[in-house]
Amino acid sequence: MASPWTFIFVCGLLAATLVQATLSPPAVLSLGPEVIKEKLTQELKNHNAVSILQQLPLLSAMREERAGGIPFLGNVVNTIMNNIIWLKVTSANVLQLQVQPSGDGQELMIKIPLDMVAGLNTPLVKSIVEIHMETEAQAIIQLESSEEGHNRLILTNCLTSQGSLHISLLRKLTFLANFLTDKVMGFLVPALPKMVKSELCPVIKAAFEDMYADLLRLTSVPVSLTFNHLEFDLLSLAINSSVIQLNLRAKLSDSQGKVTNWFNDSLVSLTVPTLDSAPFSLIVRQDVVNSAVAALLSPEELAVLLDYVLPKLAHQLKSSIKPISEKAADQLGPTQIVKIFTQDTPVLLLSKGNANVAQRIVFEVFATNEARCPFFTLGIEASSEAQFYTEGDRLMLNLHNIRSDRIYLMNSGIGLFNADFLEDIITEILESILLPNENGKLRPGILISIVKALGFEEVACSLTDDALVLTPVYS
Known part of the structure; x- marks a missing residue:
């Protein structure tokens, strides 16, 4: 008969083995920076980010900055400032986004360059004075875990710093006009980052949340297999360097909608290849592919x-x-x-x-x-x-x-x-x-519907020892 010490040793060995075992998901959708950038850019368009920039309250924000402890400028400057008829953004553009790793590779930094031209009108100057403003909104994509152990992607720390701000005159004018715009630009340097944070950051956050919801919908679109359907949904999330990895569970249903096979985390091996230059990849575990073929x-x-x-x-x-x-x-x-x-x-x-x-x-x-x-x-x-x-x-x-x-x-x-x-x-x-x-x-x-949904027309496939790998083809 085995001694209690033998039983304890065997239990400890079994526990260690289970801890070391790596569970693999049925499928993995890896999204590279290009896909994240394109999807978020489209959502910013859908949320009218450019219109928000054109509606920034430059004049009121400038006057608030002036009232907030700016040194007294003298009667001449005060008179000029009080005679500004309007100051508004006349054109705006959201330039190409950048997505890059942040910190320890478990977060993503989103950089959104902004390019604006503002018009300044005052009766003291005959022509419209145009001011060129360049700045950059930044935000962090990170994982948030709930008390139930589930995680989701969130956007945090949206801001723009004065270090990324550059304001200049589009063309030189008279001494009086140059003097006036220098003072206006001085007020805009602290005011513009605050406006971007208060007016644009909520739009960026809403755009990101819609992008995230859209990605989850894409993963859950049923795959038709004649009289059966293969369906995926989110199991867990991870951020690895510049890639968002969606680990998916799967189920196979018959024509009546009855689930005939569930696929969850298991000890079945699954090697997730790196994206390299591919915008995204869908890796489907061998047992899931086998059930689809069956x-x-x-x-x-x-x-x-x-x-x-x-x-x-x-x-x-x-x-x-x-x-x-x-x-x-x-x-x-x-x-x-x-x-x-x-x-x-x-x-x-x-x-x-x-x-x-x-x-x-x-x-x-x-x-x-x-x-x-x-x-x-x-x-x-x-x-x-x-x-x-x-x-x-x-x-x-x-x-x-x-x-x-x-x-x-x-x-x-x-x-x-x-x-x-x-x-x-x-x-x-x-x-x-x-x-x-x-x-x-x-x-x-x-039909691999996610391909066109992510903006591509063709898909390529390859095989590993334990999975089918699908990647898009550039047209």
Whole structure:
């Protein structure tokens, strides 16, 4: 009997093993800086960020700064300031955003360059005075965890510093105009960052929240698999350097909406390759891909009048059976039937750059279409090369080069024989009947809707030892 110390040691060893085990998600959507930048830029347009900049209350903010302890400027300057008719932004642009790692690589820094021209009108100067203002709003994307242990992306620390601010005259004017604008620009230096924070930062935050919600909606769009659907939703989030990683759970549902398979974190391996220069990648774990293929290739029975459809193969089958039983071969008539049953679901096996589909098959030969009992029933363990490729935003799969890895006799009405004797003809029949039928089911492909939703037209695919990897193709 084991001692208590042995039991404690075994429990400790098991606990250590479980701690060291790394759970992998069913799928991972990695978003690079380009996608984040483009999505946030579009949301800023949707939230009319430029209009917000054009409506910045420059004049009132300038007067507040002047009233807030600015040294007395003298009666002349005070008179000029009091005679400013309007001061407003006449044109504004949000320039190209920048996304880069911040701190320890667990946060992202968003930089939003702003370019504005303001017009100043006063009766003391005949023409409109134009002031060029350049600044940069900055914000941090970070993870926020709830008490329940869930995390989400949030935008924090939105501000603009005086260090990123540059204000200048577009063209030199008279001494009086230059003197006036120098004083106005002096007031705008502390006022503009405050206006950006109070007026624009809420818009940036709202744009980010809508972008985040849109990304979550994209991940949950069902993937149609003929009569079944594969659905993803968020499991957890991570920020790695400049990449946002959405770890996804998955489920497979039938045509009635009943969930037939759940996929969560598991000990099944999943290697997440780096993005390198790709804008995004969708990595789908092998067991999820396998279930998708199985949903497309559901078990079925095929019955073929071989002499009518494939007379050459019918003749070869008769010749192959003749050494086993000449009597049985002679009974094969014009209505001879070959039945092929695919059993269970196929199994997809991945390796780097290659894939194979293994399936179990029952093969029967009937002398005529009226015969109730087959000459023999064979069990076949077959495998085919699986070729993944893409057409636009669709993932395609084609099977070819089927081979019989193992053939065994299940029952026989023509006596016992070595089933391997029929391997060549059976492989040809499977190649001519089963593969075209299965490829017909696979022909529509699988629409990867997230590709166009993220602004791309085409997708490329590759295989690792444990996953299917989808990345966009630049047009």
